Amino acid sequence: MSAHPQISWTEGEQTHTLRWQSENGTAAPKRVVVADDRMSADVAYRLVCEGTALLWRGDFQNARQLLQALARRIDRKPTKPRKQVAPVPTPIEAFHLHRQAQSQRARTLAMLLLPFDDNYVMPLRRAPDVRQACNEAYGAADGAFVVAMRELLGLIGAHEWRKKGVEIHALGDRIHPHYGVFSPVRGEYVQLVADAPLPSTKLAFDIGTGTGVLAAVLAQRGIERIVATDQDPRALSCARENIQRLGLSGQIEVLQTDLFPQGRAPLIICNPPWLPARPSSAIEYAIYDPDSQMLRGFLLGLAAHLTPGGEGWLILSDLAEHLGLRTRDALLEMIAVAGLKVLGRKDVKPHHPRAADVDDPLHVARSAEVTSLWRLTAA
Template sequence: MKPWYTALGLACPRHLEPVRSLTVDQALRHASQGVGILWQGSFPAARRLLDGMRRRLDRQPADPEVSFFRYRQQRRTRTRVLGMVVVPLDATGRVALPGAPDVRDAVAAAAGGPVTDRLLALRELLGMASAHEWRRRGVWVRALNRYIHPHWGVFVPTRQEYVDLVAAAPLPGADLALDIGTGTGVLAAVLARRGVRRIVATDVSARAVACARENLAGLPAEIREADLFPPERAGLVVCNPPWLPAQPASPLDGAVYDPGGRVLAGFLDGLGTHLAPGGEGWLVLSDLAERYGLRTRADLLERFDRAGLRVAGRLDTVPRHRNNRGETVSLWRLSR
């Protein structure tokens, strides 16, 4: 049996059953019992099977407003079940199934190098291929009138209401801005477009730093690998932290889930010492944590007060995505 490979920390199924043909019902029964499906039929048939399993699991989608933690448990179960369909890579890194596309570049981009002669979950493989296509084609950003190219493992700015807020907020100063947790660099690019003369962007992820350097090439931005703040003080400090103070289920959830609210707390506690006189900190945050009962508005305002910050203003917007049920995204203008 080939060794297991995962970039997401997925566990290898304890038992793998070689299969050439299977119904959706049979596949779900195998997967729910912890039996991995080592696919040996055609690649298109494997995709059809996985799509059928996903559709069946999504017939009664979990409602996060009923119970956030129950919702998360259901999503983890869904991820585990769909991860039970396994495909082999040959000694050249190709998927060793008839009709398979060449995904070697996509896997190498996600893994940081070639992956050969391994087994991996079909769902993870398809995610790698999709991420590689995002990187190749890019995501059109209205506020920039250009494409941003996300790397695998870096948050894709498909929801752009937070970008639009940074593009619209009244700019305090234009000499130096800090972008904390830059990700793809999209907010730093918006600040550069608005005329900020120098930007220092940081991220704790080496993948994000490489991604931002690619997207910000030619702009007045310096990208550094750092946990939150660089040593500079600036007239504007921007941060769009993970919105939900909960445990991520995989490395790809890190831009959305912030265990214990560490990033938010670190930003607020350090903001005052990194603001130049008269400067502002822009905190871009959804109210999803409040809607799911993970944090109250009073908790957030108390955090501001404890950090010695006052609210100079706030801009709100309503997301345009179809699943929005009253969510509001806000840009909090904070000062000392």
């Protein structure tokens, strides 16, 4: 796919072409028709299911209602014959079926498209002012384009999260996540870092810092100097902004590097993506770690970057184990192969709503999930 993919459609007996915008790298739809307030939800649903995208020319709020109507039709459970009994899927089958369904759902809902003029202005009735949200996610405006409404709503939601922030009990303050940076809404893993006994207060490395939340917690616990690393430019910008706002820039240095900075530290922490699966978009790299690459990289490099007697803190959920994506024995083998030993482990049960949602396709695994802080050192 080219650096600037194009989308084409016919309108007023003329062919029009604009830049296609997709943060997830979704290919531009090949079939596009113009739609407005006169199109019914049933017709729209039939078209998008056939792979035809709808370029919206009507009222923005009506487009939002149409998207909700499409989602309801997608989520409607099929009627099954009474005597038909579907076999219960294994946890790993349930996971893959869930991801497949979510991917198909996302592709279908991404078929409702919105046009943008220069400077991030939508030429639609009752369109909100989204210029700041677009600037935060896309950078400076670069001409007219077309984007999926679903993506735009994600930008708006991320902008609101960035404005109000996420309350972090362990900090007694808020962290403000940027678009595309994993939000620390799972507070239990942050609390583990806040409660674990520190091996030293001199120096720590925070690998894959993201929003900078764990580096900030360590700084508030009195660690004199922290080096926080990440590869993603959005994460680096987010971490620097949060750290500056919290008044911790004198203690925390943010570096762009792959995993470890140079040197050794008595404490090195890492909260890698918890599920060893292939991401379907760039944003999902915060959740899915293909072939456990980041986890393996952290473990294999840890001993060489710890000072004698130093500790590595691995923050990891066992959800992958309950889904059949990784076994506990495989994790322990990774630790041993890396020349490490386990000093201890602190566990906590998650409290997020999905853990108690019996209608969640992954409820059995989520209800059994435990998040752990593994204290590791060189063997």
